[in-house]
Amino acid sequence: MRAIFLVDNGSLRPAATLNLRRVAAALSQQTGEMVQAASLLHSNKIPADQLEGTPALTFGPAAERSAEQGATEIIVVPFFFGPSKALTGYLPERMVALQAKFPGVNVRVAQPLVDELGGNDLRLARLLADNVREQLTGERPRVALVDHGSPIPEVTAVRNRLAGQLSVLLEEEVVCVAAASMERREGDEYRFNEPLLENLLGNPEFYAGPVVLAMLFLSPGRHAGEGGDIDGICRAAEKRHSTLKVITTKLVGEHDGVVDILHSRLRQAIDDERFLLDLPASGDAQR
Numbered sequence: 001m002r003a004i005f006l007v008d009n010g011s012l013r014p015a016a017t018l019n020l021r022r023v024a025a026a027l028s029q030q031t032g033e034m035v036q037a038a039s040l041l042h043s044n045k046i047p048a049d050q051l052e053g054t055p056a057l058t059f060g061p062a063a064e065r066s067a068e069q070g071a072t073e074i075i076v077v078p079f080f081f082g083p084s085k086a087l088t089g090y091l092p093e094r095m096v097a098l099q100a101k102f103p104g105v106n107v108r109v110a111q112p113l114v115d116e117l118g119g120n121d122l123r124l125a126r127l128l129a130d131n132v133r134e135q136l137t138g139e140r141p142r143v144a145l146v147d148h149g150s151p152i153p154e155v156t157a158v159r160n161r162l163a164g165q166l167s168v169l170l171e172e173e174v175v176c177v178a179a180a181s182m183e184r185r186e187g188d189e190y191r192f193n194e195p196l197l198e199n200l201l202g203n204p205e206f207y208a209g210p211v212v213l214a215m216l217f218l219s220p221g222r223h224a225g226e227g228g229d230i231d232g233i234c235r236a237a238e239k240r241h242s243t244l245k246v247i248t249t250k251l252v253g254e255h256d257g258v259v260d261i262l263h264s265r266l267r268q269a270i271d272d273e274r275f276l277l278d279l280p281a282s283g284d285a286q287r
Contacts, residue, residue, distance in 0.1 A: 001073070003036070003066035004266065007059050008079040008218065009086050010039030014050040016219040017043045019253055020079060026259045027077070031266060035077065038062045040086055060094045067102040072281070074105060077266050079218055079253070080112040082158035084150065087112065087276060095279050103282035110269035111276050113261055114158045118274055125165035127257045128214050131249035132170060135212045141247070142175045142206055146230065147216040148223055149181030149193045156192050159216055166214065178206070182223060182230055197230070201237035207244040218253035
């Protein structure tokens with residue numbers, strides 16, 4: 001028996017869990033198999049009455065429940081852009097603990113949305129371009145592709161790759177495309193996150209007109225949600241620079257096209273084509 005989970009990092013904001021459930025339901029419909037929505041952390045603290053009466057699942061307990069019910073194969077579909085530590089560190093640790101209790105369970109983690117070694121897949125960049133085009137009003141804007149910022153260079157490389165692809169796709173429609181981080185850790189070792197969004201919006205060459213903020217976020221939360229950190233950074237920049245007007249796109253996870261990418265990642269994992277991690281059941285031959 002196979003159990004499939006669409007997994008995000010988790011948030012204390014109900015909107016993030018509700019969006020994860022919506023995408024999981026769409027993925028279930030597309031695959032013909034039930035896909036459960038679960039977060040690695042945090043979401044179980046949200047009161048159920050803020051989640052349409054259904055408590056949020058966290059992945060560890062949800063996976064154990066599936067194993068108790070007879071699942072021998074667990075497939076995780078990451079609702080992540082790149083190989084964050086949550087996927088390569090925390091998640092495997094939890095699954096090793098699960099397999100200590102249920103040694104007959106095989107766990108496989110599909111590739112994240114951007115598979116850096118999986119060929120030149122432009123679908124996510126095209127999705128971002130769709131979101132930008134929805135905000136075009138005539139005057140060619142500058143575009144800032146903003147993510148949270150990561151302590152992992154490989155995750156920031158995903159953002160930079162997408163910024164390059166987006167620049168090509170929007171070449172005739174915008175002035176330029178630049179990548180930025182919402183925040184970064186202190187220290188020179190994290191300079192790869194630069195520029196910060198607040199600094200980019202303070203660049204005279206960038207604030208001389210409209211800016212479309214392409215949101216490299218999957219679900220609304222305290223960073224990307226209404227009145228969140230990103231919104232605060234943009235409003236503060238507009239107050240400092242009278243010529244600046246920031247227009248924000250919808251989030252990646254709010255675009256229907258994200259389901260097609262997730263479906264591809266799931267099929268690759270099921271069909272033994274590509275996956276991020278494989279934790280075979282005890283006694284299984286190593287893959």
